[in-house]
Amino acid sequence: MTEEKTQPQGDPAVAEELKGVPEGMLDVGGELAALEEQLAAAKQDVLYARAETQNVRRRLEKDIADTRAYAATGFARDILSVADNLSRALEAIPADLREDDRLKSLVAGIEATGREIEKVFGQHGITRIAAKGLPLDPNQHQAMIEMPSAEEPGTVVQELQAGYMIKDRLLRPAMVAVAKKPE
Numbered sequence: 027m028t029e030e031k032t033q034p035q036g037d038p039a040v041a042e043e044l045k046g047v048p049e050g051m052l053d054v055g056g057e058l059a060a061l062e063e064q065l066a067a068a069k070q071d072v073l074y075a076r077a078e079t080q081n082v083r084r085r086l087e088k089d090i091a092d093t094r095a096y097a098a099t100g101f102a103r104d105i106l107s108v109a110d111n112l113s114r115a116l117e118a119i120p121a122d123l124r125e126d127d128r129l130k131s132l133v134a135g136i137e138a139t140g141r142e143i144e145k146v147f148g149q150h151g152i153t154r155i156a157a158k159g160l161p162l163d164p165n166q167h168q169a170m171i172e173m174p175s176a177e178e179p180g181t182v183v184q185e186l187q188a189g190y191m192i193k194d195r196l197l198r199p200a201m202v203a204v205a206k207k208p209e
Contacts, residue, residue: 095151095193102152102192109143110187112136147190155189157182157200166191168199175205 116136124133147153155166162169162180166189175183182202189200 096195098150099192099195099197102147102150102190102197105143106190106198109140109147112140112143113188116140151193152197153191155191155200157185157189157202162202162204166196166199167202169204170201171203172206173203174208176208177205179204179206181205 116133119129119133123129157167160182161178162182167182168189170186173183175181177183181204182200183205184203185200186203187198187201190197
């Protein structure tokens, strides 16, 4: 019979064990190769799925960390206008009225409130952006006007409104006046 042709050529123990098995059942070489190819493809798919799952997990962890770090951004932007108004109120008090006994405690209270706001900003990673005397940085400064000045063109000569960062992100750009060559 042809059973001898389809039996494995190598190991005599395997050949002995397969003696008497019908030829149709022994001719699995093509099917075995196809199954091995499918197995390799399935293993590769599992590796890709694991890598994708790990990437999704990392992205989610980063998103959670960012959400925690920057959760107060909207509130902080809103509170900046309160801090600006408080600062303007202090600047509007003339020097002679600051020494008036009737207003001294009011001025001291407003100044204490300003210091408390700055302290809370610091606790939440909100910092003021340096501007005056520095070169214009479009990532932190918003040029509102150009002023003739002896300073190097492009240098911030006046801060119109303070800018703030929250951790490493811009909360509000500093609105500034920038030097230009005198005419």
